[in-house]
Amino acid sequence: xxxSTSSRTINRRALFSLAGAAGAAAAGLSPAFAQAQFRGRELxxxxxxxxGMEIMQRVVFDAFGARTGARATQVPLLSAQAxxxxxxxxxxxxxxxxxxxxxxxxxxxxxxxxxxxxxxSRMSQIPANLRDPDGHWVVWGVIAEGILxxxxxxxxxxxxxxxxxxxxxxGHIAFPHITNGYGMDFLVMxxxxxxxxxxxxxxxxxxxxxxxxxxIFRAPTDVQTLFSQGDIWMLPYDxxxxxxxxxxxxxxxxxxxxxxxxxxxxxxxxxKNSRNAEMAAQIIDGLLGAESQIAIAREVVWGPSNPxxxxxxxxxxxxxxxxxxxxxxxxxxxxxxxxxxxRWNREIAGG
Amino acid sequence: MNAEVELRTVSKAYGDAYAVDRVSLEVAxxxxxxxxxxxxxxxxxxxxxxxxxxxxxxxxxxxxxxDVTRVPPHRRDTGMVFQSYALFPHLTVAENxxxxxxxxxxxxxxxxxxxxxMIGLMxxxxxxxxxxxxxxxxxxxxxxxxxxxxxxPAVILLDEPFSNLDAQLRESTREELRRLQQELRLTAMFVxxxxxxxxxxxxxxxxxxxxxxxQIDTPAAVYHHPRTRFVAGFIGRANIFDAEVIAxxxxxxxxxxxxxxxxVLPQGDHPGRIAVVLRPEAIRLAAGTDAHGPxxxxxxxxxxxxxxATAQLGVxxxxxxxxxxxxxxDLPQRFAPGSAVVASWAASALVASAA
Amino acid sequence: xGGALExxxxxxxxxxxxxxxxxxxxxxxxVFGGLFVWPQLGLFATSVASPPPIGFATYQRFLGDxxxxxxxxxxxxxxxxxxxxxLICGFPLAFFLARLESRWVPFLIMIVSFPLWVSAxxxxxxxxxxxxxxxxxxxxxxxxxxxxxxxxLMYSFAGIVIALAQVLLPLMVITLYAVIKGIDRDLENAxxxxxxxxxxxxxxxxxxxxxxxxxxxxxxxxxxxxxxxxxxxxxxxATAQLMAxxxxEQTLxxxxxxxxxxxxxxxxxxxxxxxxxxxxxxxxRNVPVR
Numbered sequence: 003x004x005x006s007t008s009s010r011t012i013n014r015r016a017l018f019s020l021a022g023a024a025g026a027a028a029a030g031l032s033p034a035f036a037q038a039q040f041r042g043r044e045l046x047x048x049x050x051x052x053x054g055m056e057i058m059q060r061v062v063f064d065a066f067g068a069r070t071g072a073r074a075t076q077v078p079l080l081s082a083q084a085x086x087x088x089x090x091x092x093x094x095x096x097x098x099x100x101x102x103x104x105x106x107x108x109x110x111x112x113x114x115x116x117x118x119x120x121x122x123s124r125m126s127q128i129p130a131n132l133r134d135p136d137g138h139w140v141v142w143g144v145i146a147e148g149i150l151x152x153x154x155x156x157x158x159x160x161x162x163x164x165x166x167x168x169x170x171x172x173g174h175i176a177f178p179h180i181t182n183g184y185g186m187d188f189l190v191m192x193x194x195x196x197x198x199x200x201x202x203x204x205x206x207x208x209x210x211x212x213x214x215x216x217x218i219f220r221a222p223t224d225v226q227t228l229f230s231q232g233d234i235w236m237l238p239y240d241x242x243x244x245x246x247x248x249x250x251x252x253x254x255x256x257x258x259x260x261x262x263x264x265x266x267x268x269x270x271x272x273x274k275n276s277r278n279a280e281m282a283a284q285i286i287d288g289l290l291g292a293e294s295q296i297a298i299a300r301e302v303v304w305g306p307s308n309p310x311x312x313x314x315x316x317x318x319x320x321x322x323x324x325x326x327x328x329x330x331x332x333x334x335x336x337x338x339x340x341x342x343x344x345r346w347n348r349e350i351a352g353g
Numbered sequence: 354m355n356a357e358v359e360l361r362t363v364s365k366a367y368g369d370a371y372a373v374d375r376v377s378l379e380v381a382x383x384x385x386x387x388x389x390x391x392x393x394x395x396x397x398x399x400x401x402x403x404x405x406x407x408x409x410x411x412x413x414x415x416x417x418x419x420d421v422t423r424v425p426p427h428r429r430d431t432g433m434v435f436q437s438y439a440l441f442p443h444l445t446v447a448e449n450x451x452x453x454x455x456x457x458x459x460x461x462x463x464x465x466x467x468x469x470x471m472i473g474l475m476x477x478x479x480x481x482x483x484x485x486x487x488x489x490x491x492x493x494x495x496x497x498x499x500x501x502x503x504x505x506p507a508v509i510l511l512d513e514p515f516s517n518l519d520a521q522l523r524e525s526t527r528e529e530l531r532r533l534q535q536e537l538r539l540t541a542m543f544v545x546x547x548x549x550x551x552x553x554x555x556x557x558x559x560x561x562x563x564x565x566x567x568q569i570d571t572p573a574a575v576y577h578h579p580r581t582r583f584v585a586g587f588i589g590r591a592n593i594f595d596a597e598v599i600a601x602x603x604x605x606x607x608x609x610x611x612x613x614x615x616x617v618l619p620q621g622d623h624p625g626r627i628a629v630v631l632r633p634e635a636i637r638l639a640a641g642t643d644a645h646g647p648x649x650x651x652x653x654x655x656x657x658x659x660x661x662a663t664a665q666l667g668v669x670x671x672x673x674x675x676x677x678x679x680x681x682x683d684l685p686q687r688f689a690p691g692s693a694v695v696a697s698w699a700a701s702a703l704v705a706s707a708a
Numbered sequence: 709x710g711g712a713l714e715x716x717x718x719x720x721x722x723x724x725x726x727x728x729x730x731x732x733x734x735x736x737x738x739v740f741g742g743l744f745v746w747p748q749l750g751l752f753a754t755s756v757a758s759p760p761p762i763g764f765a766t767y768q769r770f771l772g773d774x775x776x777x778x779x780x781x782x783x784x785x786x787x788x789x790x791x792x793x794x795l796i797c798g799f800p801l802a803f804f805l806a807r808l809e810s811r812w813v814p815f816l817i818m819i820v821s822f823p824l825w826v827s828a829x830x831x832x833x834x835x836x837x838x839x840x841x842x843x844x845x846x847x848x849x850x851x852x853x854x855x856x857x858x859x860x861l862m863y864s865f866a867g868i869v870i871a872l873a874q875v876l877l878p879l880m881v882i883t884l885y886a887v888i889k890g891i892d893r894d895l896e897n898a899x900x901x902x903x904x905x906x907x908x909x910x911x912x913x914x915x916x917x918x919x920x921x922x923x924x925x926x927x928x929x930x931x932x933x934x935x936x937x938x939x940x941x942x943x944x945x946a947t948a949q950l951m952a953x954x955x956x957e958q959t960l961x962x963x964x965x966x967x968x969x970x971x972x973x974x975x976x977x978x979x980x981x982x983x984x985x986x987x988x989x990x991x992x993r994n995v996p997v998r
Contacts, residue, residue, distance in 0.1 A: 082960040089963075109963075173841075173858055179946055181961045217840075217863055218946035227833060233841040233860075340962040347957075348775050351946035406897050426900040427909075433901045439894035443916050456903030504902060 041071035045278045045285065047099035048087075050268075051078030053246070054302045061297050062288035066281070074285060081106050081183070088115050088273060095273035099282040104183045105332035107139035107269045116271045121280055122287035127310050132267065142289040143268035143304040146322030147187055149257045150225070150244050155235040162260040163188075163195050166213060166236065174235040176217040176228050177210075180346040185218075187264040188238040189342065190330055195261055200334040203342060210350055218351065229254055240266070241303040241322065262328025268304060356415070357382050357540040358403060358508050363412035365398050372398045374564035375412065380508065383538040385531070386569075387551035390561035391587070396544045399561070400510050403542065405429045416507050427456070432501030436513040438493050440485035446496050447472070447481040453504040467503055474533075475499040491522050498530065502539070509534075511543035515550065527554050548588050552576070560584045577632075581706050585630040592631040592677055596705075598624075605700060607647065612670040617647040618703045627705040633665065633679035635702035638688060641695045649697040652676060657685045668696060748976070755969035766970035776954070776971075783934050783951040784978065786868060790933040791926045793873040794880040798925065801877075802884035803914070807893065817885065821878040828875070832942035835871045836862055839943070845870075863945035871943040872933050879932070880925040887921025888914060927983050934979055951975045 049055040063074040085106040110116050118137040132141035149160045178185035193206025225243050228234040229252050244256035272282045295306035305321040358380040365373040373395040380386045388396035401407040405426035413422045421429050454464045475495040515523040531554040545551050551558045552572040559569040568580045579585035596608035608616045616629050644651040656667035664684040668676040758765045770776045838845045839861035849855040861867040899909035940948040958968035
């Protein structure tokens with residue numbers, strides 16, 4: 003295709019791509035077509051950092067770049083910070099695409115910060131409860147939370163959140179701060195275990211108060227330090243961290259609690275006024291594909307959201323099965339987050 | 354001898370380098386001794402060792418007969434006047450002067466009266482509440498002296514006390530200090546590089562060079578009988594000749610110097626090679642070309658400097674060296690540049706020192 | 709002052725007297741105004757807009773809540789403790805360096821500034837290793853009988869003080885070093901000569917004359933400690949209930965920006981007034997530092 007292609011041709015193509023977006027993307031249009039459309043453009047997405055970000059960069063972002071001649075990159079941002087930035091850059095987004103793990107996409111949509119994802123054909127393969135009815139966001143991965151413990155210190159592996167209250171473990175327990183998503187979910191699971199839940203959090207607070215003396219940490223990187231110091235034997239976190247700790251040589255294992263492994267949904271959405279929405283849609287489509295979903299499951303134990311993806315048996319064994327997941331009411335949690343955070347600061351952190 | 358300060362072979366070495374090398378010295382009660390020498394000769398280090406700021410690496414320091422070599426500065430009975438004056442910038446004149454009395458636990462009423470006396474003595478009345486930076490250089494210097502005097506120390510130590518004053522003030526201040534020292538019978542040591550200053554006010558001068566005392570004597574003795582070539586050159590102006598002793602008899606010593614000069618000196622205990630010192634003012638000039646006999650030399654006037662009451666001439670000798678001559682103010686009229694002269698001097702004017 | 713003394717450019721043009729200083733101040737004023745004053749004004753506007761258009765509900769909420777007042781008090785005591793520790797450790801060190809006559813002094817100062825070279829995360833990591841229950845410092849304290857069994861410095865107020873003092877100490881030392889270096893050493897000698905012991909000489913003379921440096925260093929350390937976020941939250945964990953952390957949580961976790969703006973406005977106001985009062989206290993007699 004020559005550089006002198008008339009604008010009329012492009013307009014026609016644009017119309018065509020809008021009309022038949024899903025089909026066209028799935029069919030995999032000629033590379034020449036994609037090149038002409040995206041060459042030289044640049045897409046930036048927020049991401050969670052770490053090895054997960056590296057895999058996605060390799061399997062999805064770089065592949066997209068190679069195919070189209072565009073540049074697609076990620077910047078690591080915690081969900082809360084990413085959301086603050088999305089809100090601050092509302093009218094002139096510097097990031098085209100956002101990834102959230104704390105349910106921020108719901109608020110973002112409600113505040114009008116997102117736009118529908120148009121042109122990601124695999125959206126239709128995702129179960130309805132894992133995507134926005136209006137197509138503003140979609141879940142591309144599932145983190146299973148549970149219990150991490152030192153295999154050399156704890157003889158009988160934990161099976162329940164109740165094990166945090168074993169007398170012999172007193173002084174050897176840690177848990178994350180409420181501002182860490184896992185800390186929030188731990189509170190909810192303690193509430194559920196004691197007859198409460200998202201809509202009745204009091205039992206959670208009561209139970210957490212009984213863990214007085216436990217170490218409360220903020221930074222995700224503290225997990226390895228706490229375990230390596232030998233003083234902390236058990237804490238609530240996710241399977242990916244257990245795998246990473248293992249690779250660092252720490253005798254740490256992951257246990258799925260009887261009450262269910264709280265699921266954290268990793269979502270993607272497109273910023274409202276992004277000029278690269280079409281590119282973002284194709285990236286999201288890539289995240290939902292088998293290659294990406296399997297690679298992520300293998301490397302960081304984030305489970306697939308696309309039921310059509312078949313995990314190899316060895317990987318499937320490490321990833322929590324759907325029936326082991328406890329699905330939390332994120333809307334309720336997000337609505338109550340400010341009150342709970344305040345209360346937590348007063349009742350739990352104050353010591 | 355009733356020594357207020359005594360230094361016994363005191364040394365200060367920094368590694369292999371000796372800043373002060375086996376210095377011995379006694380300062381009697383009421384005596385003012387100057388440590389004189391070029392910069393780096395060890396005079397300030399010596400003074401600071403007496404004050405206790407620098408610890409000697411050898412020897413002993415005694416104050417009023419007590420060995421204070423290892424005694425810290427605040428338990429020594431010395432009063433120091435620093436070159437920079439080191440007045441406490443945050444304290445008033447009165448507070449500066451009272452500082453030492455307060456440290457000694459003197460009663461408040463006594464402090465007040467002693468400070469007032471010192472302020473009067475130092476002519477600082479009316480400036481009591483000033484801060485040092487609000488004073489002139491001379492006033493600051495007087496506060497520094499008053500602050501050191503008020504504690505009645507065994508010895509006053511002055512480190513170049515006049516160097517920060519302009520020339521006129523320097524002269525009047527040093528006379529004042531001398532008067533004060535004599536009236537109060539103060540024992541004092543002071544460091545200077547200015548030989549005129551030392552000659553003017555010191556009872557005795559210790560001339561220092563390269564960490565050692567070359568000579569310690571009264572100003573007149575140091576001037577007229579320099580024991581070393583360095584002392585002769587450092588104190589006043591001098592013509593110094595290298596000479597070789599050629600004859601000795603009970604009446605004197607004959608030595609051959611440069612430009613064909615034969616020196617005849619009074620009897621002395623001198624080795625073969627000597628340095629002959631001849632002060633410029635001891636030379637007489639006459640017109641002429643022939644120089645006969647010892648203690649004369651012929652030459653040509655080439656430089657003339659007129660100072661009013663006195664004048665100096667440079668006389669070029671046969672070997673190209675120059676003889677410095679000092680005389681009354683009429684010298685330039687009598688001997689214009691270019692005139693041939695014969696210089697002569699009395700044997701008693703010659704001093705031989707180690708070569 | 710005559711016109712002849714006014715600055716002229718080469719062509720003999722007389723420049724207004726205010727122009728050269730104004731030009732000298734311009735770059736700093738632009739940076740300060742654009743990057744600090746202007747956003748700060750915006751923040752202030754946000755804080756006094758609930759309920760809109762002008763309202764002080766967020767201030768009432770903060771000041772009427774003993775929890776937040778405690779956060780404020782804790783933050784100020786943290787600042788005071790860190791400043792005190794830095795002064796007590798920093799003055800002798802700065803004094804030693806200033807009085808050390810060695811060509812190694814620049815190198816030693818470089819070593820002193822080392823903590824500043826390391827990122828807060830890495831540094832806090834190191835503190836974890838030392839301050840956790842099985843960490844060296846905690847073990848020493850327990851062995852020495854200074855702390856009960858099971859005690860750990862990690863996730864405690866004392867731990868935050870230690871970690872912050874470590875990173876801010878170089879600022880105190882370098883500030884004090886410059887000031888003490890400028891004090892004539894003979895002033896101490898003079899004091900000793902007049903009968904003051906070395907310790908008293910330093911107290912009566914050096915410490916007094918170093919007031920300006922003590923003030924500057926303390927202010928620097930104090931303001932940086934009360935606004936510190938990374939180190940306190942990493943080392944303090946949940947106990948780091950401090951103003952900066954509260955601002956972070958309100959901004960990023962709870963998304964209550966008006967309240968966050970209020971907390972930061974209160975922090976700024978209190979920090980400024982503490983600085984003013986402290987300045988008055990320490991500057992009893994206006995002594996220029998030379």
